[in-house]
Amino acid sequence: MPRAPAKPDLDAEEAELLARYRPSDFPRPSVAVDVVIFTVVDAELRVLLVRRREPPFRGRWALPGGFVRVGEGPRDQGEDLDAAAARELEEETGLDARSTHLEQLRAFGRAGRDPRTRVITIAYVALVRPDLVPRVRPGGDADRTAWLAVSGIGRADLAFDHAEIVEVARRRIVARLDDSDVAFSLVPATFTIPELRSVHEIVTGAPHDPGNFRRKFHRLIELGVIEQAPGKRITASKPATVYRFARSR
Amino acid sequence: MPRAPAKPDLDAEEAELLARYRPSDFPRPSVAVDVVIFTVVDAELRVLLVRRREPPFRGRWALPGGFVRVGEGPRDQGEDLDAAAARELEEETGLDARSTHLEQLRAFGRAGRDPRTRVITIAYVALVRPDLVPRVRPGGDADRTAWLAVSGIGRADLAFDHAEIVEVARRRIVARLDDSDVAFSLVPATFTIPELRSVHEIVTGAPHDPGNFRRKFHRLIELGVIEQAPGKRITASKPATVYRFARSR
């Protein structure tokens, strides 16, 4: 939600100085927004990547992203960073940004990270529920877009410093997994406890004891975060109870 | 530490496109670095602020900060974000950035946050040990620099969105207090357990049971994070044992 811009009291002198302000007196960097879009499909944590067809790093995989729209003056200052990230996400996936978790990671701005010119990127992390993945319509041609398994990405496979960004993003999600609701952005609208456990195991890369995980899960039910959903999930063995995230989704 | 820039394989065609690249084909935002410099003095969490003498927000308190130095071309791309923050910190305090904790918070880039033009700022948090505070030599005139108590800052007292940035920074430090070493950046090189507890209480704003705090503290001694230092701290009552952070400081 964009808030109302800060509005200083502009007296006459301020207005004058404001008019004299020359933004182009010093060089400015380009500012981009790159989005690390994660999902969990086929028992893998995956990132949405786009193959570059322009230099630099032509042919390499890169994060979807683009430059932040900046307006022409004090009146129109362009779009918020969050809006730029949401736009990038929607353009690249065709999904509604409101149906995905989206949060800022941090800025990456090392000099030389883009060989052309100074580019500072504000990285975002998005989580797409796996049941929405089939609905993803890549913005450009589908041939150049892929969900790559994070575990299979080498540092040299990605353009720029994108491998580093993906790794920082992965660690952020791992850290948030236990004490926030992000895990529910990586399972379908209805899910079983073993399915949720599987997501935890895939993201953290470590096995979780089924009994202990279930105990933690039951605390969430008592707290009203989760509720039972109708039906049972048919598996190869004993069917599992189906739950859903209790807050509106 | 600046790392070596990513180096793509530049073939002839890439070099050509790189040369044709026109960075000024679209408007760019200004990019600044603002540093939230915290310390704990006189039983208060305090922020180093600078009084603005130019519009906008003339006369209001603002975070020390400045624009990121951006070079002129692909060769010289200017300074890293971390370096810009360290430079800003050193300029404003006269302290060596290596003697303070310094970490990136996140980017703040709402359209309209600066009434002049689009400015995206990368916010950093720094922690200055209270025993170094007397050594702080404000970069400009000392009259315009002050350590203000965070608790006494109203949202309207600060320029731009700096009150929001300070609040996000404070929450970051609170979150890091228990499971990182940041607390030791807010006490002198040697300290007593009650002194460290006091810092926790001041930063979190909540009282801590002396016995329970001491117990947690003793685990750090067993882990070798902290060690006893010579001497005793003379107080109004029973003198307290003095400790120091075990890693090199």
Add this chain to the structure above:
DNA sequence: TAAATAGTGTCTATAAGACATTATCTC
């Protein structure tokens, strides 16, 4: 000696890890 507070110990509740056991389905 009184006041203050550094420092110790205890009881309880909660949560996590390891692991055994039962229940219920599909094939």
Add this chain to the structure above:
DNA sequence: GAGATAATGTCTTATAGACACTATTTA
């Protein structure tokens, strides 16, 4: 019925909060 795994339960250990108590100094 066999195999699989969902679901439950138990034991142990670690940690946090509340709080009573002791120790040692200054004034």
